[in-house]
Amino acid sequence: MSNTNSLSYVRKEMLEQQPAPRSQVGFTRWVRENLFSGWFNSILTIVSIFVIYKILAGTLPWLFGGVWDATSLDQCRTILNERFGNTHYACWAVLTERWNQLLYGFYPESQYWRANLAFVLMLASLAPVLFDKVPRKMLYLTMAFPFLMVWLVWGGPIWGVTSVAVGFLLGGVAFKVVDRYGSMALSAIAAVAVAVIWWLFIGPSVVEGLNAVAPIGHLEEVQSRDLGGFMICVIIGISGIALSLPIGIVLALGRQSDLFIVKTICVGFIEFIRGVPLITLLFTASLLLNYFLPPGTTFDLTLRVIIMVTLFSSAYMAEVIRGGLAALPKGQYEAADALGLDYWKAQRLIIMPQALKISIPGIVNTFIGLFKDTTLVMFIGIYDMLGLSNAIRANAAWNGIYWELFIFIGGVFWICCFAMSQYSQWLERKLRTDHR
Amino acid sequence: MKKSVFLGALTLAGLAAGTAMAQDSSTLAAVKERGVLKCGVNPGTPGFAAPDANGNFVGFDVDVCRAVAAAVLGDSEAVEYTPLTSAVRFTALASGEVDMLARNTTWTFSRDVDLKNTFVGVNYYDGQGFMVPKDLGVSSAKELGGATVCIETGTTTELNLADYFRVNNMDYEPVPVESFTEAQTQFLAGACDVYTTDASALAASRASFENPEGYVVLPEIISKEPLGPLVRHGDDNWGDIVRWSLNAMIAAEEYGVTSANAAEMANGTENPEINRLLGVEGELGAMLGLDNAWALNILTQVGNYGESFEKNIGENTPVGLARGLNAQWTEGGLIYSPPFR
Numbered sequence: 001m002s003n004t005n006s007l008s009y010v011r012k013e014m015l016e017q018q019p020a021p022r023s024q025v026g027f028t029r030w031v032r033e034n035l036f037s038g039w040f041n042s043i044l045t046i047v048s049i050f051v052i053y054k055i056l057a058g059t060l061p062w063l064f065g066g067v068w069d070a071t072s073l074d075q076c077r078t079i080l081n082e083r084f085g086n087t088h089y090a091c092w093a094v095l096t097e098r099w100n101q102l103l104y105g106f107y108p109e110s111q112y113w114r115a116n117l118a119f120v121l122m123l124a125s126l127a128p129v130l131f132d133k134v135p136r137k138m139l140y141l142t143m144a145f146p147f148l149m150v151w152l153v154w155g156g157p158i159w160g161v162t163s164v165a166v167g168f169l170l171g172g173v174a175f176k177v178v179d180r181y182g183s184m185a186l187s188a189i190a191a192v193a194v195a196v197i198w199w200l201f202i203g204p205s206v207v208e209g210l211n212a213v214a215p216i217g218h219l220e221e222v223q224s225r226d227l228g229g230f231m232i233c234v235i236i237g238i239s240g241i242a243l244s245l246p247i248g249i250v251l252a253l254g255r256q257s258d259l260f261i262v263k264t265i266c267v268g269f270i271e272f273i274r275g276v277p278l279i280t281l282l283f284t285a286s287l288l289l290n291y292f293l294p295p296g297t298t299f300d301l302t303l304r305v306i307i308m309v310t311l312f313s314s315a316y317m318a319e320v321i322r323g324g325l326a327a328l329p330k331g332q333y334e335a336a337d338a339l340g341l342d343y344w345k346a347q348r349l350i351i352m353p354q355a356l357k358i359s360i361p362g363i364v365n366t367f368i369g370l371f372k373d374t375t376l377v378m379f380i381g382i383y384d385m386l387g388l389s390n391a392i393r394a395n396a397a398w399n400g401i402y403w404e405l406f407i408f409i410g411g412v413f414w415i416c417c418f419a420m421s422q423y424s425q426w427l428e429r430k431l432r433t434d435h436r
Numbered sequence: 437m438k439k440s441v442f443l444g445a446l447t448l449a450g451l452a453a454g455t456a457m458a459q460d461s462s463t464l465a466a467v468k469e470r471g472v473l474k475c476g477v478n479p480g481t482p483g484f485a486a487p488d489a490n491g492n493f494v495g496f497d498v499d500v501c502r503a504v505a506a507a508v509l510g511d512s513e514a515v516e517y518t519p520l521t522s523a524v525r526f527t528a529l530a531s532g533e534v535d536m537l538a539r540n541t542t543w544t545f546s547r548d549v550d551l552k553n554t555f556v557g558v559n560y561y562d563g564q565g566f567m568v569p570k571d572l573g574v575s576s577a578k579e580l581g582g583a584t585v586c587i588e589t590g591t592t593t594e595l596n597l598a599d600y601f602r603v604n605n606m607d608y609e610p611v612p613v614e615s616f617t618e619a620q621t622q623f624l625a626g627a628c629d630v631y632t633t634d635a636s637a638l639a640a641s642r643a644s645f646e647n648p649e650g651y652v653v654l655p656e657i658i659s660k661e662p663l664g665p666l667v668r669h670g671d672d673n674w675g676d677i678v679r680w681s682l683n684a685m686i687a688a689e690e691y692g693v694t695s696a697n698a699a700e701m702a703n704g705t706e707n708p709e710i711n712r713l714l715g716v717e718g719e720l721g722a723m724l725g726l727d728n729a730w731a732l733n734i735l736t737q738v739g740n741y742g743e744s745f746e747k748n749i750g751e752n753t754p755v756g757l758a759r760g761l762n763a764q765w766t767e768g769g770l771i772y773s774p775p776f777r
Contacts, residue, residue: 077646087646098489106491225516226491287524290531298470381519383487387479391487391519393617394480396754399644402621 066090066404071097072397094401095408098392102385102408105228111155111220115231118152121145122238130423146242151219153227153235158217159210163203171195184344224302228383230412235302237371240309244370245363247310248317253347255322266318273315279376281308286380305377313370320366324359325351357431364424368417385409463535463667463674464508464725472514475501476534479519481616482640483748483755484540493517496748500538500559500665503681503738507730512737523590526551529668536678538665540634542592552669556679559664559741561761561770563657564593565635567642570650572629577656581606586619586628588612593633596659616641634661640755677724684731686773687713688740690764695743698735713776720776741771 022028035045066089070076076091095102104115125145128138147161174194178187227235254266273281285304293299328351336346356363378387389405392398467473477485477497485495493501493515502512518534526547529537540562541547543555566577574580577600587594589612601608611628613619620641623631631638635657642648665682667675688694691710693701702714711717714732721728738744745762749755763769 073644101489101491106487223516283524283527287527287531287533290533379521380524381479381521383479383519387519390615390617391480394482394486395488396482396640396644399482399640399754400620400624400646402617 062088062090066092068092068096073399073401074397090404091401092404094392094398094404098388098398099408101229101392102388102405103230105231105383105388106226107222107228107231108220108226111222114152114155114219118149119234121148121152122234149235151217153222153231154224155219155221157207157211157215158219159207163207164199167195167198167203170198224300227302229385229388232302232377232382232384233371233374236306236309236374236377239306240313240370240374241367243306243310244314244317244366247314248321249352251314251318252321252325255318256325270315270318273311274319278309278312278373279379281312282376282380284308301380301382305380305382309370309374312373313366316366316369317363320359320362321355323362324355324357327358328355357428360424360428360431364420368420371416371420372413385412463671464677467508467535471509472516473501473505473508473536474516474518474534475504476518476520476525476528476537476539477501478539479521481540481637482644483636483753483757485517485519485538494748496560496744497538497540497665499685499738499744499748500678500682501536503685503734504536504678506733506737507681507684507724507726508677510727510729510733512733522588526553529553529666532668535674536665536667540663541666543662543664543666544592547666553666554669554672554675555664555666556675557664557682558662558770559682560636560662562634562636562661562663564596564632564659564661565638565657566654567623567631567638567651568629568654570652574654575652577654577658578604578606580608580630582608583629584609584611584627585630585632586611586613586622587632588616588619589614591633592659592661597632600658620644634663636749636755636757639757640749643754643756673725677726680724681730681734683773684713684734684776685738685741685744686764686771687776688731688735689742689771690766690773693735693740695736695739698732702729702732709776 019025023032036042065084067076067079070079070091070093073091073094076093077087080087080089080091100109100112104112107115121141122145124138125142128134128136128142144165147165151158151161171191171194175187175191178190251266251270254262255270257263257266282305285308286301289299289304332350332354333346336350341349375384375386377384378390381387383391386409389409392405393401475498477493477495480486481495483495485493485497488494498517501515501517505515506512518528520528520534520537520539522539525537525539525541528534530552537553538559540560541555542562543558547553548555566580568574568580568583580601581604585597585608587597587610594610597608597610608630611622613622616633616637619631619633622628624645631641633641635653638653642651642653645651665678667678687709688698691707691713693710693713698714701710702716704716705711708717712720714735715721715728715730719728721730724730727733739747742764745759746752749757751758759767759769761770763771765772
């Protein structure tokens with residue numbers, strides 16, 4: 001036994017742990033495994049690097065060598081010729097000179113603060129809806145925001161929008177009161193009746209009185225025609241998104257209803273709207289609506305467009321949500337019944353939370369589509385960013401400029417849509433309750 | 437194809453209802469009550485109509501709208517401009533969305549008769565031309581056989597092009613584009629050998645090129661394109677107002693009345709025609725249902741035809757058009773106003 005200790009072929013102490021070979025760790029390994037894992041992949045990598053280099057070598061100087069300070073395309077070209085001897089560089093000066101038009105349209109410059117304030121308030125009022133860590137009290141701001149926005153953007157005395165808000169408030173009160181004694185349907189009817197009576201008969205005279213007695217909060221009025229650029233996209237997009245989700249939910253539920261008339265109306269609406277291109281609806285709103293209205297009536301163009309865009313996207317939304325409803329196991333409905341919940345409670349507590357969670361990717365898809373579709377208003381004579389790019393080119397100073405404007409517009413849209421997409425992914429991760 | 441069928445259907449629907457509606461309301465009364473004139477214009481053609489950096493519309497066509505507003509409302513700024521694409525312009529007019537169009541629209545038989553519009557005059561005599569790169573080595577449109585041509589869809593130029601090549605036994609390959617700016621970009625990128633549109637637009641377009649010397653406008657003018665303002669059928673009084681607002685600008689140039697001297701001349705001159713125009717003699721304004729100073733308002737606020745031309749599209753502007761056919765008849769052009777009597 002004593003010999004065994006002196007035998008040299010057994011190591012007595014542990015070897016120090018060696019670092020892995022350099023080719024098997026970190027960056028080198030990643031490169032080996034992902035880029036040069038075989039002769040074919042190596043060739044592909046080299047070719048790709050060459051192509052990427054070519055593209056960047058072509059575009060980067062163009063992007064970063066551009067001129068930011070000039071008053072016309074000709075001046076841009078003169079500057080570039082002096083600096084580089086050729087004009088193969090961007091002329092960003094068009095953005096320096098016209099960025100405010102691309103963002104605000106023809107909104108009066110002295111009133112930009114109103115648009116900015118409305119935008120900040122919009123973000124603030126979206127926060128409690130989007131993130132549950134934000135104080136719940138902020139929801140009051142969310143409820144007040146639509147009225148604040150209308151007042152800030154279009155201007156005029158404050159009493160008009162206040163009266164509309166009061167109508168909603170009275171409707172809500174009526175709902176609560178009747179709900180205590182009667183059925184859901186009865187209270188809904190009562191709420192609508194009270195609100196409509198206020199808007200049509202009582203509200204206008206009260207507004208007139210208040211305007212005469214207390215003309216406070218009067219902002220300079222801005223016509224719908226002067227709205228444009230990114231601003232009009234946000235107004236139409238956000239209104240459409242905010243309105244189409246609830247309408248879509250109602251339509252989706254209506255489509256599954258057992259009540260014949262409700263079901264028929266919902267199916268008819270969805271199939272009709274989905275069967276018609278958005279541009280047709282917009283043309284109808286801008287050109288043909290005048291036939292159906294009594295002569296002399298004016299109906300704000302922006303409002304018409306918002307209504308059409310909302311109808312369009314709520315039909316799509318309804319189908320997306322119906323997909324979520326269909327994906328829910330039947331057991332969930334039966335469980336709700338077994339608990340003795342009535343229809344609305346079952347929807348609110350059990351069905352909808354799950355169905356909406358399933359539908360998140362589809363819902364956000366529809367939102368992003370809607371937001372990008374707002375550029376279609378160009379065809380009905382509203383100067384959104386694309387329309388403005390045409391108008392800017394029609395000016396003798398900038399005739400012939402092309403890429404710079406579209407890169408800017410594309411960038412702005414990409415930021416908005418990417419943000420929406422990231423939010424939806426975060427929400428999906430947060431709401432994931434299954435074990436995968 | 438689908439698009440044109442759809443737009444055609446829209447237009448038809450528009451016409452059916454538009455004629456029914458236009459009869460029961462007077463446009464003049466509606467404009468006066470509204471206090472603002474709704475005018476359909478081009479969303480962006482250099483020199484003719486385009487919003488400037490402040491969002492104010494300026495241009496040669498825009499001045500016609502301003503003249504009508506000055507005549508009717510006494511204020512040339514009381515105009516609400518509705519930018520319209522070429523596809524929807526007639527529907528917008530027929531539906532009453534706009535009171536008049538001043539949107540470089542060619543006066544043709546079918547647009548006048550079939551689409552039930554009233555063209556009230558011509559404010560610019562244009563014609564279709566061709567532009568080619570100098571390298572192509574072409575000096576006449578007759579040598580264009582086999583060329584690729586950039587052409588805006590849905591316009592009269594498209595039809596004229598087909599006619600011209602058929603008559604001259606040549607073939608061509610069309611490259612359809614949607615707008616003036618797209619055509620320009622495609623042409624510069626070499627997607628087509630030839631760019632064809634109205635000669636005025638060709639000149640404006642060439643002036644904006646980085647290298648104008650590299651391109652030539654061919655001498656042939658292959659069509660007549662009388663561009664003018666129009667109103668819908670069914671309200672002749674309104675048509676008269678737009679017609680004579682334009683004529684007042686034209687006649688004023690002929691008689692030497694300008695924005696600078698109109699107010700002074702309104703005190704009375706030796707020339708009875710000028711006196712009638714400016715409302716010193718006679719009741720021409722009242723006959724139109726307007727104030728007697730209607731033409732004086734046009735001239736002090738907008739100016740006469742020549743002034744508007746020089747300011748927006750004349751030789752000293754980037755568009756740089758010569759008067760040519762659009763000179764007064766006394767100078768050998770076609771611009772001519774019937775007498776104010």
